Amino acid sequence: MLNLVIFGAPGSGKGTQSAKLIDEYSLYHISTGEVLRHEIASGSELGKLADSFISKGQLIPDDLMIKILDEILLRHLKDREGVVFDGFPRTIAQAEALKELLAKHGSELHAVIGLEVPEDELVERMIKRGQQTGRADDTPETIKNRLKVYHDQTQPVQEFYRNQGKYIPVNGTGVVDEIFADIMKGIETSTGEKSRKK
Numbered sequence: 001m002l003n004l005v006i007f008g009a010p011g012s013g014k015g016t017q018s019a020k021l022i023d024e025y026s027l028y029h030i031s032t033g034e035v036l037r038h039e040i041a042s043g044s045e046l047g048k049l050a051d052s053f054i055s056k057g058q059l060i061p062d063d064l065m066i067k068i069l070d071e072i073l074l075r076h077l078k079d080r081e082g083v084v085f086d087g088f089p090r091t092i093a094q095a096e097a098l099k100e101l102l103a104k105h106g107s108e109l110h111a112v113i114g115l116e117v118p119e120d121e122l123v124e125r126m127i128k129r130g131q132q133t134g135r136a137d138d139t140p141e142t143i144k145n146r147l148k149v150y151h152d153q154t155q156p157v158q159e160f161y162r163n164q165g166k167y168i169p170v171n172g173t174g175v176v177d178e179i180f181a182d183i184m185k186g187i188e189t190s191t192g193e194k195s196r197k198k
């Protein structure tokens with residue numbers, strides 16, 4: 001198994017690089033943001049609750065987010081070659097829960113890839129995407145709050161994994177394929193895993 005976290009600020013390229021990771025290493029992609037947006041689109045009670053946080057750029061409460069992830073892993077972890085966690089964990093409590101959730105399945109987290117992008121570029125990317133796709137939380141006011149929440153609540157997770165020797169920093173600016181080549185190098189150095197592309 002190869003379990004990876006793709007970590008970084010809003011707009012750093014987690015979704016973009018996850019698409020390449022799942023293809024290259026035959027992994028299952030879990031984007032907690034996408035799971036929540038899907039619930040919002042379906043009009044479920046969970047979606048309504050999630051929307052009340054996402055629209056303000058705030059995090060969904062830890063206990064709820066951890067419960068959702070637990071259910072996804074129960075349904076999808078069996079018979080998989082591993083998972084890319086995109087947008088989770090975002091707090092120390094979530095990072096601790098992830099360790100327990102994976103241990104419950106006899107597994108563990110192998111590496112955390114941290115996409116590092118300057119803040120002005122993050123804002124530029126999200127404003128552009130907001131104009132092109134209409135993603136609801138890509139508005140100037142909400143972007144500002146998402147970045148503040150990232151600094152206050154999520155950045156400590158980086159130190160948490162650095163202390164465990166699991167954090168692989170990657171420059172997240174430039175050409176998408178070149179960033180991915182750096183990610184692959186980091187994975188191989190840190191875990192010994194090579195491409196599993198058939």
Ligand code: AP5
Binds near residue numbers: 010126179
């Ligand atoms: P989530 O969906 O995870 O959003 P996010 O972290 O804000 O990040 P984004 O999806 O905006 O960016 P990304 O890093 O995936 O980058 P992307 O590849 O899209 O979370 C949304 C909300 O859900 C949260 O605010 C919170 O409310 C809630 N939530 C989610 N998970 C939660 C959790 N665990 N706990 C609590 N609440 C949670 O790229 C961005 C743009 O840049 C794209 O347009 C892309 O095409 C472009 N781009 C990508 N790479 C490059 C490049 N190299 N050069 C130029 N442009 C690029």
Ligand code: MG
Binds near residue numbers: 033
């Ligand atoms: Mg994303």
